[in-house]
Amino acid sequence: xxxxxxxxxxxxxxxxxxxxxxxxxVVAVAVLFTLVSxxxxxxxxxxxxxQGMGIHMMVVPVGCPYEAASLILKGGKIPNYLPADVxxxxxxxxGIDVAAPTFMGGIVRPEEGRTDIYVGIDSATIRLKNWWxxxxxxxxxxxxxxxxxxxxxxEQSQVGDQIYVPEKDxxxxxxxxxxxxxxxxxxxxxxxxxxxxxxxxDSTIAGxxxxxxxxxxxxLKNPDDAPVISSQLGEIKGAEVITMGELLGTMMSLMGAAxxxxxxxxxxxxxxxxxxxxxxxxxxxFERTKEIGVMRATGAAQAHIFGLVWLETLMLSLLxxxxxxxxxxxxxxxxxxxxxxxxxxxxxxxxxxxxxGSFILIMVFVIGIxxxxxxxxxxxxxxxxxxxxxxxx
Amino acid sequence: MLLLVGGALGSLCVWRQPDSDIxxxxxxxxxxxxxVDITDAQGxxxxxxxxxxxxxxxxxxxxxxxxxxxxxxxxxxxHAGKGQFGTIEVVVAVVAGDSGPVVKEVRxxxxxxxxxxxxxxxxxxxxxxxxxxxxxxxxxxxxxxxKPAAQGAEKASQAVASAVRKLLIVxxxxxxx
Numbered sequence: 160x161x162x163x164x165x166x167x168x169x170x171x172x173x174x175x176x177x178x179x180x181x182x183x184x185v186v187a188v189a190v191l192f193t194l195v196s197x198x199x200x201x202x203x204x205x206x207x208x209x210q211g212m213g214i215h216m217m218v219v220p221v222g223c224p225y226e227a228a229s230l231i232l233k234g235g236k237i238p239n240y241l242p243a244d245v246x247x248x249x250x251x252x253x254g255i256d257v258a259a260p261t262f263m264g265g266i267v268r269p270e271e272g273r274t275d276i277y278v279g280i281d282s283a284t285i286r287l288k289n290w291w292x293x294x295x296x297x298x299x300x301x302x303x304x305x306x307x308x309x310x311x312x313x314e315q316s317q318v319g320d321q322i323y324v325p326e327k328d329x330x331x332x333x334x335x336x337x338x339x340x341x342x343x344x345x346x347x348x349x350x351x352x353x354x355x356x357x358x359x360x361d362s363t364i365a366g367x368x369x370x371x372x373x374x375x376x377x378x379l380k381n382p383d384d385a386p387v388i389s390s391q392l393g394e395i396k397g398a399e400v401i402t403m404g405e406l407l408g409t410m411m412s413l414m415g416a417a418x419x420x421x422x423x424x425x426x427x428x429x430x431x432x433x434x435x436x437x438x439x440x441x442x443x444x445f446e447r448t449k450e451i452g453v454m455r456a457t458g459a460a461q462a463h464i465f466g467l468v469w470l471e472t473l474m475l476s477l478l479x480x481x482x483x484x485x486x487x488x489x490x491x492x493x494x495x496x497x498x499x500x501x502x503x504x505x506x507x508x509x510x511x512x513x514x515x516g517s518f519i520l521i522m523v524f525v526i527g528i529x530x531x532x533x534x535x536x537x538x539x540x541x542x543x544x545x546x547x548x549x550x551x552x
Numbered sequence: 553m554l555l556l557v558g559g560a561l562g563s564l565c566v567w568r569q570p571d572s573d574i575x576x577x578x579x580x581x582x583x584x585x586x587x588v589d590i591t592d593a594q595g596x597x598x599x600x601x602x603x604x605x606x607x608x609x610x611x612x613x614x615x616x617x618x619x620x621x622x623x624x625x626x627x628x629x630x631h632a633g634k635g636q637f638g639t640i641e642v643v644v645a646v647v648a649g650d651s652g653p654v655v656k657e658v659r660x661x662x663x664x665x666x667x668x669x670x671x672x673x674x675x676x677x678x679x680x681x682x683x684x685x686x687x688x689x690x691x692x693x694x695x696x697x698x699k700p701a702a703q704g705a706e707k708a709s710q711a712v713a714s715a716v717r718k719l720l721i722v723x724x725x726x727x728x729x
Contacts (some may be wrong), residue, residue, distance in 0.1 A: 270568060271662055314638040314664075323637035323664050330637070330666075 166470045169443060180432075180439040181479050184525075187432040188483025191425050192521050193494055193511065196487070198418060200512030213287055215382055216402045218249055218258075218375040218392055240360070240371035242397045249375055252391050256380045259283035262352055263373045264359025266326050275310075277324075277348045279355020287378055288344070294318060295335030298351045305335035309345040322348070327358045429528065432479070437532040440472045444540045451540055452548025465541035472533025473526065480525035484518060565632030565641050567616060568661045574618055577645045577657045578625055583616045588726050598725045601685075602718060613722055615729070618645070626656055629723060631715040636707040638664040640671075642715040644680075646723065653728055655680045658716055667705035671712065676701040680713070685720035689713040 170177050220239045249258045262279035285297055295318040298305055304322055306314070311333075316322060322331045331350065339345055356369045379388060385402055392400040444451070451464055495511045567573070574581050589612050590598070599605050616628040626647040632639050641662035646653040658680045660672050670676060679698050683689070690697045691710045700709035723729075 315632070315634040316638060321637050323666050325664055325666070325668060 162467065162470065163474070166467060166474055169447070169467075170471050170475060173443070176439055176442070177475065180435045180475060181482065183432045183435050184476065184479025185482035185486055187425070187428045188480050188521060188525060189486040189490065191429060191524070192484055192487040192517060193491055194418075194421055194425055195517045195521065196491060196511045196513050197494075199514060199517060203512050213290065213378055214376045214403060215379045215385055216377045216389060216392070216400055218245065218377065218395070218398045218400055220373070221397055221399050239397075240373060241375065243370040243372070245395055245398050246372065246375060248395050249377065249392065252388060254380055254384045254388050255377055257283055257287045257376075257378045259287040259376045260352060260372045261374050261376060262355040262359060262371070264355055266324065275324075275348060276346065277350055277355055277359060279352040279359070280349055281352045284349075284376070287376055291340070291344070292338035293335040294338065295333070298334060298349060298354075300332070300334075301351055301354050302329070302331050303334040303351060304331035305337060305349040306333060307337050307345040307347045307349070308339040310348060311336045324358075329354075329358055429524075433528045433532045436472060436475055436479075436528070437536065439475065440468060440533060440536040441539070443471065444468060444536045447540075448543060448548050451543050452545045452550075455543065455545035456549060461541040464543070465537045468537035468540045469530075469533045472536065473529040476525050476529030476532070477522075480522055483525075484521065488513060565630050567628065567630050567643065568641070570616070570628075573628065573643055573645070573659060573661075577628075577659075578618055578620070581618045581620045581625060583618045583628065586615055586617060586729065588613050588615070588729055590722075590726070594725050598722055601721045601725070613726065615723065627653070627723070629719040630661070631719050632662075633711045633715045633718075635663055635665055635711045636705070637666065640665065640708060640711050640715070642712055642719075644716050644719050646720065649682070649684060652684050653720065653723060655683045655716060655720070657681065658712070660712065663708070665705065665708045667702040667708060670702035670705060671708055673701065675699075676709065677712075680716050683716070683720075685717070685724040687717075689717040 218241065220241050222239060246258060246260050249255065260281060260283065264277045264279075266275045266277070268275060280298070282297070285291070293305060295305070306316060306322070311317065314322060316333050316336075318333055318336060320333045322333060323329070324331065331348075337344060337349075353369075356371065360369055360371055377388075377392075379385060385404075389400050389402055392398065454464060455461075491511045491513060570583060574583060590606075590610070595606055595611075613629075617624050618626045618628055626645055629644045629646070630641060631644070632641045634640075639662065640660060643659040643661050645656045645658075647656045648654075658677045660677070663671060665671055676699070688697055691700050691706055691713060693699065698709070698713055700706045701712075702709075
């Protein structure tokens with residue numbers, strides 16, 4: 160214990176220098192911890208959101224499905240629709256529990272910075288999303304609409320109200336409001352499939368017509384059958400299959416490049432911090448050459464000197480690590496809010512997972528830095544010859 | 553602009569086009585954003601004058617004093633209220649009158665009403681010019697009150713009028729800051 164106290168006393172003999180070194184360590188560790196937590200949290204939230212959708216795979220028109228989703232969000236024209244008979248072909252494949260056809264149309268509201276998304280559904284969607292809680296009832300009549308919880312809040316609408324879609328001269332009766340789901344369902348207007356097809360199909364698009372679809376969401380009886388069924392679905396003309404695993408992989412790879420860049424920057428910061436620690440301890444060793452000489456002359460072994468200096472490095476790094484983790488815990492939610500605003504495809508759930516595993520990983524990393532950064536100053540101090548050290552000024 | 557904040561209503565209603573609103577209403581100018589907490593006593597007075605309770609989360613208001621150089625030329629407030637077919641967001645500019653603040657101009661910044669054009673017309677919105685918190689904001693089809701924007705748009709018209717009245721009363725009760 161007195162060894163630790165001695166090490167601390169040595170460290171804080173030069174408060175400013177030590178605090179500045181600590182500061183750089185704290186920031187570096189905080190950024191690293193946040194990044195690791197974000198990486199884990201994002202994947203976890205995305206997986207959870209995709210699983211929460213209750214969908215194992217989707218059948219979409221041939222082309223780039225991600226581009227189609229983006230175009231709908233921006234109000235652009237998607238390249239093509241799913242042919243009308245695809246649903247029958249999908250339903251004919253054994254092993255499919257529910258196949259829910261959808262027709263999605265978007266109306267851009269630039270002055271509000273958002274797009275209203277109208278999703279045409281039929282009763283299959285209710286079976287697919289059997290965890291939905293609706294205040295009111297499912298759309299039955301052509302002009303019925305169920306609002307996602309966010310939409311209901313924005314439009315200050317409830318069951319019994321009406322919603323007007325000026326761009327389509329369409330008046331909808333609000334017959335239901337979804338309880339918050341925590342995913343993108345909260346931001347949609349759900350209308351009967353036929354109504355969506357009637358009002359939102361673009362007849363100029365190849366394959367247009369009022370019986371077309373923009374997608375079919377599929378739940379399997381047994382998720383283990385996904386590879387077989389996916390290949391069967393892939394044989395349907397004009398259709399493309401995306402499994403949720405592929406979707407997750409694509410989304411994660413979209414993030415991959417940015418993450419690699421960030422991680423590289425953080426590692427550079429860590430190396431600079433480690434050099435700062437090394438510099439601080441080495442300076443301290445140089446300044447205490449005479450003191451070390453006295454210790455050696457009065458019986459301290461090389462191992463004692465080595466251990467003392469190494470302990471100083473370790474304590475400096477540990478303090479920086481703990482401070483950094485504390486800062487990350489406090490600032491993580493703030494960073495999360497910023498990230499969510501900037502990041503496309505951000506899940507609604509928390510994207511920063513503050514897990515004990517990350518905590519331990521970072522602390523092991525910090526100790527590793529201390530071991531490496533402290534080795535040279537400790538060795539230098541231990542090798543000091545008592546006579547020469549005592550002669551030094 | 554007085555913006556209800558702290559809850560759903562406030563968070564939904566932002567001042568979407570401050571630059572064009574200021575140039576359109578005041579010619580030119582700059583603005584600041586100011587938050588004011590509503591005390592319990594002020595809340596009670598506001599509710600008494602309104603005749604209905606404020607929402608539980610309407611504990612803070614936001615308004616935008618407008619300046620030309622260093623001179624304050626008016627105040628802008630916003631409100632998101634329930635219309636007939638969804639939310640109507642209203643922008644209200646007030647200036648100092650002989651016996652208190654009066655409306656200089658009212659604009660609709662967002663709505664999904666069928667009578668969109670009529671609701672945004674000078675004939676309808678021009679009626680609010682010069683009105684103060686103590687005036688009668690009821691919609692009638694005769695000369696005794698305000699006229700709805702169009703037949704069938706009574707509810708939306710009243711929503712706009714109620715929003716203007718509410719903002720004027722809140723602004724008044726908060727001491728015309």
